[in-house]
Amino acid sequence: MTPVEPILKPQIVSAFDVERIRADFPILKLKVDGKPLIYLDSAASGQMPQSVIDRLVRYQTTQHANIHRAVHYLSEIATAEFEGARRKLQHFINAREDREVIFTSGTTDAINLVMHGYGRKFIGAGDEIILTTLEHHSNIVPWQMLAEEKGAKIRVVPINDAGELLLDEYEQLFNEHTRFVGVMHVSNALGSINPIKQMIAFAHARGVPVLIDGAQAVPHMKIDVQDLDCDFYAFSGHKMCGPTGIGILYGKADLLEQMQPFKGGGDMILSVTFEKTIYNTIPQKFEAGTPPIVAAIGFGAAVDYLSEIGMEAIATHELALLNYATEQICRIPGVRIIGTASLKTAVLSFVVDGVHPHDIGTLLNQEGIAVRTGHHCAQPVMQYLKIPATSRASFAFYNNMAEVDTLVAGIRTAQNVFV
């Protein structure tokens, strides 16, 4: 076997230097209609640094073959790099073992895996699943499908006007029928950071396993799945400097072993006859077919990059961005921030009096500013807040304060169009 490449050592100084970091991202040099791109849509998908782009090219140029199959040189290299990426992800979230880290196509795929692999086996008629009002559609719809199939029931944790989960109500939802909890770590629409550690402990005290949708958390803070003690934790590569089409389901080994496979095919079997198929062990049991090898290796390079900068440094810079942007946007008359939880990531959802979010989005685009407008795949949140949609500026560690100023000026310009 060829050894896994050593962790890259880019020249990043200990003090957080945002301009130096911005230079790592070629797309940030782009101009939109002659104006510098201001990318404030990282909650939808993040941008990729040159080191990750280079890693994808290097793999495809010199290392590609199918994995876990042939005995030839390239297959061994590709397999080693792919499994090396799994270990990088394992260490990044502090999973106990690498076999607890399953490659999926993304967070949605990971949640669907748990629904099919765990839910369809262990949740039945009359059983209850607890979700929250904040959930992204990807952590609602799979459970609705399961509930419909099995005759199970979904209970929903309410929120307050700030966009915080009501913990008392959460605790009161538990009863003898409760079989599963699904909750997002960080709200994609509002940025609220949910008290998942406390929620997990409460559920475990009642013997109920918990799935965390971590898509919006892993890119912004240090995650330790052992400290959280979650049973499942799902996240995506493309929101954290990696490619699209790759994500992770972390699961505790004993639970993963009890689960049934989600997809059948090659790589997830030990032997196949028409009479009986013996499934492979975890994680391969859940990785049928040829995986996105290059994307997995790129994901590994992405967490190398993030680790070099340091998740604490990233969180500190993003909090400064959030505080500055919140303060500046609050000063604009007629603009209201949606989502004011006491603990937030750098997500600013807002509405402007008399101007529909879609018009804000188009007018900001005219200034080179990319924001998301709409319901953010979280319609229950919008229904609770009685708004059809918001504009959402979501920041990453490669954004700077000057971009906040441009956003604020852009909102004022949009308001002036509608005066």
Place this chain on the structure above:
Amino acid sequence: MNTKSLYQEVILDHNRKPRNYGILDNASHHAVGHNPLCGDRLDIALNLSGEHINHIAFHGESCAICKASASMMTAAVKGKTRADAEILIQEFRDMALGKLNLDGHHHLGRLTVFAGVRDLPTRVKCAILPWHTLHAALNSVTTTSTEVTDDSMHAPVDSAS
């Protein structure tokens, strides 16, 4: 494209002071249009006298492009026959999708201020929703959606988080 050309004064004016905005009592034809991707909702009611659209009114929640499109549409089709309205509906849809030759023969007149949406795929549905809903009302379909798949106006819109 230069989006400034989309937010022209005539569109801003119709957004500020929409024509035929409100509820029509005793409507003979009525439909509600939804754009599930952005939550926009438009209610269109009209009265046919013979083949002529005598009265038409709309209300709902929507962006400026959608509201101005609805306002200008109601002004354009009021007094016209159902057949003439259907021609305008087809021409407007074709224009928004970039399939209409603006220099050729058509009946859109000032409605060509919306031609710019063809370069903004995510905004095409905003402009088309009123026309889609009018078509449904004229054909006695009470609810419709921009996501009706057998319709030529359907265009994919990103729904990523």
